[in-house]
Amino acid sequence: MSVKYTEDHEWIKVDGDTGTVGISPYAANALGDVVFVELPEIGLELSKGDEAAVVESVKAASEVYAPVGGQVTEVNAALEDAPETVNASADGGGWFLKIKIADASELGDLMDADAYAEFCKGL
Amino acid sequence: MKTEGRQTRPVTAANESMPQSFSGNIGLSQKEDLIFEIGTPRRTGVDLPEPKGTQSRLGGMERQGEIGLPGLTEPQTLRHYVRLSQKNYAIDLGVYPLGSCTMKHNPRLNEKVARMPGFADVHPLQPVQTVQGALEVMSELSDWLITMTNMPAVALTPKAGAHGELCGMMAIRARLDADGQTARRRVLVPESAHGTNPATAVQCGFTVDEIPANAKGRVDMDALRAKLSERSDDIAGIMLTNPNTCGLFENDIIEIADLIHKAGGYFYCDGANFNALVGRVRPGDLGVDAMHINLHKTFSTPHGGGGPGSGPTVLSDALKDFAPVPFVVKTQDGFDLIENADGEAAQSFGRMCVFHGNMGMYTRALSYMMSHGADGLKQATEDAVLNANYVQASLSDVMTPAFDGYCMHEALFDDRFLKDTGVETLDFAKAMIDEGYHPMTMYFPLVVHGAMLIEPTESESKGELDRFIGSMRSLAERAKSGDAESFKAAPVHAPMRRLDETQAARKPVLRWTPPEDTAQAAE
Numbered sequence: 067m068s069v070k071y072t073e074d075h076e077w078i079k080v081d082g083d084t085g086t087v088g089i090s091p092y093a094a095n096a097l098g099d100v101v102f103v104e105l106p107e108i109g110l111e112l113s114k115g116d117e118a119a120v121v122e123s124v125k126a127a128s129e130v131y132a133p134v135g136g137q138v139t140e141v142n143a144a145l146e147d148a149p150e151t152v153n154a155s156a157d158g159g160g161w162f163l164k165i166k167i168a169d170a171s172e173l174g175d176l177m178d179a180d181a182y183a184e185f186c187k188g189l
Numbered sequence: 190m191k192t193e194g195r196q197t198r199p200v201t202a203a204n205e206s207m208p209q210s211f212s213g214n215i216g217l218s219q220k221e222d223l224i225f226e227i228g229t230p231r232r233t234g235v236d237l238p239e240p241k242g243t244q245s246r247l248g249g250m251e252r253q254g255e256i257g258l259p260g261l262t263e264p265q266t267l268r269h270y271v272r273l274s275q276k277n278y279a280i281d282l283g284v285y286p287l288g289s290c291t292m293k294h295n296p297r298l299n300e301k302v303a304r305m306p307g308f309a310d311v312h313p314l315q316p317v318q319t320v321q322g323a324l325e326v327m328s329e330l331s332d333w334l335i336t337m338t339n340m341p342a343v344a345l346t347p348k349a350g351a352h353g354e355l356c357g358m359m360a361i362r363a364r365l366d367a368d369g370q371t372a373r374r375r376v377l378v379p380e381s382a383h384g385t386n387p388a389t390a391v392q393c394g395f396t397v398d399e400i401p402a403n404a405k406g407r408v409d410m411d412a413l414r415a416k417l418s419e420r421s422d423d424i425a426g427i428m429l430t431n432p433n434t435c436g437l438f439e440n441d442i443i444e445i446a447d448l449i450h451k452a453g454g455y456f457y458c459d460g461a462n463f464n465a466l467v468g469r470v471r472p473g474d475l476g477v478d479a480m481h482i483n484l485h486k487t488f489s490t491p492h493g494g495g496g497p498g499s500g501p502t503v504l505s506d507a508l509k510d511f512a513p514v515p516f517v518v519k520t521q522d523g524f525d526l527i528e529n530a531d532g533e534a535a536q537s538f539g540r541m542c543v544f545h546g547n548m549g550m551y552t553r554a555l556s557y558m559m560s561h562g563a564d565g566l567k568q569a570t571e572d573a574v575l576n577a578n579y580v581q582a583s584l585s586d587v588m589t590p591a592f593d594g595y596c597m598h599e600a601l602f603d604d605r606f607l608k609d610t611g612v613e614t615l616d617f618a619k620a621m622i623d624e625g626y627h628p629m630t631m632y633f634p635l636v637v638h639g640a641m642l643i644e645p646t647e648s649e650s651k652g653e654l655d656r657f658i659g660s661m662r663s664l665a666e667r668a669k670s671g672d673a674e675s676f677k678a679a680p681v682h683a684p685m686r687r688l689d690e691t692q693a694a695r696k697p698v699l700r701w702t703p704p705e706d707t708a709q710a711a712e
Contacts, residue, residue, distance in 0.1 A: 101694035
């Protein structure tokens with residue numbers, strides 16, 4: 067399993083043809099206390115870069131974009147009642163959705179953990 | 190301030206060397222409970238005899254139980270609301286630098302005019318022959334707006350900024366539909382836009398395509414050209430704020446308008462910041478097709494809890510036939526109202542509100558325009574821009590302006606000056622409350638990290654601005670001196686201390702429950 071990152075601070079953990087998507091601890095920290103999460107319908111077809119979810123903190127509302135294209139197979143409904151999980155465990159229990167990856171080659175455009183850490187340093 | 194015979198230190202509950210008061214009041218600042226805690230359903234402020242011999246006609250649908258509204262006497266009610274009003278902060282109390290909101294002084298002359306019986310006591314259903322004066326105000330106001338913007342038409346009815354955006358985008362949609370251009374559904378919106386822009390576009394059935402900003406805080410022209418050259422036959426238009434939400438003039442606006450028109454789209458300009466342009470720039474000269482004007486910002490009508498908004502929308506030749514009804518027309522006998530979307534208004538997209546819009550705001554805005562005159566309006570614009578630049582220049586060595594160069598009507602800072610201090614934008618804003626100021630707009634626009642957006646408006650004198658700047662400088666220096674603790678504790682002098690905004694957003698308590706119910710529920 068490998069984890070890849072986007073410049074918009076989403077991560078995707080790839081397991082076979084399924085990817086689990088969340089936002090990075092850096093993003094969760096920058097957003098501040100998350101107060102609301104809006105998740106997509108299961109079955110929704112997303113293209114890479116489409117709005118997949120919405121995350122709202124005390125500071126701002128932001129979109130979570132699909133790191134790759136595919137169909138939404140599962141969402142983390144627990145976040146609707148416990149949005150604080152995004153702050154507590156952005157790269158674990160705070161995942162947003164699972165996606166059936168349509169085209170694995172799109173993963174090639176994303177950063178690995180080291181490249182992402184370097185990217186965040188430059189911000 | 191003369192200090193002889195005066196306390197120079199504030200005596201507040203936060204001053205820990207002093208004992209707390211027994212009552213919970215702080216001097217003459219009264220502690221105030223919720224109205225439900227003061228009142229009881231068993232009390233009433235009105236003493237009327239029981240009605241005799243009345244028969245209910247509700248046919249058994251009468252209310253069975255109590256509804257639990259608090260009962261108060263008249264003096265209790267008065268005191269409650271007066272006390273609450275004293276805890277409020279308003280433009281009538283002090284500097285209100287809320288960026289993007291234009292909290293300028295509301296001249297009392299406007300209020301006097303709006304209360305004249307001929308304006309205040311008319312009803313929208315009166316025959317037009319009996320309200321000629323009111324219609325003349327609407328006509329005259331339209332003429333002023335048309336002249337100031339150099340646009341051929343204006344729809345007065347929209348009731349606020351976002352409603353005006355809706356009006357403009359509905360006119361664009363109506364024009365596209367009338368031309369059979371049903372494939373044109375993509376609207377370009379800069380990422381720094383007011384959140385209402387994309388919302389309006391989606392509401393009108395368009396899809397939103399974001400344009401990034403460049404390092405100077407303006408539209409990235411290369412990105413815009415790339416988007417248009419990639420595909421342009423689906424372009425409905427662009428929604429652009431000028432000056433933008435970073436307080437900067439979009440220098441490329443004429444080229445942007447050309448590009449959009451060549452692509453077959455229309456140019457919606459968000460006129461929320463028109464107060465930085467009046468008398469200096471006419472949107473009609475820039476290629477704008479539709480723009481709303483916030484009378485409650487640019488033309489000083491009260492807002493922010495003080496009154497309703499009003500968002501007249503000017504329209505270009507391409508869009509004016511699609512304007513909503515009703516509107517006022519001049520006839521040989523005076524003024525008339527076109528109420529229906531037929532005849533000369535056959536292409537109108539319809540009606541946006543039941544009557545004619547917020548009439549009280551029309552009288553106030555026209556009073557402001559006529560009392561200022563064209564030269565006065567221009568000076569107000571120039572003073573607003575000067576004041577914002579004075580604030581920016583006076584703070585730029587201790588705070589960090591988000592972009593280089595002059596600003597328009599508002600000064601935008603980011604949080605680089607707070608780096609490694611442990612103080613965040615939110616803490617800085619809370620500390621301003623202790624200084625006696627309403628905080629500036631924070632964390633907006635989103636394109637700037639930890640944004641602080643300050644709009645002083647033309648209303649503030651140099652003396653007032655200097656005091657404000659002095660406080661801001663002292664706060665910035667305190668933050669840098671390593672005193673994060675006092676910022677985290679702020680506000681200490683406010684009626685309420687730091688509120689748990691996270692908890693309030695996550696678990697909002699929207700309904701008061703009596704203490705006995707809460708106790709029972711806990712058992």
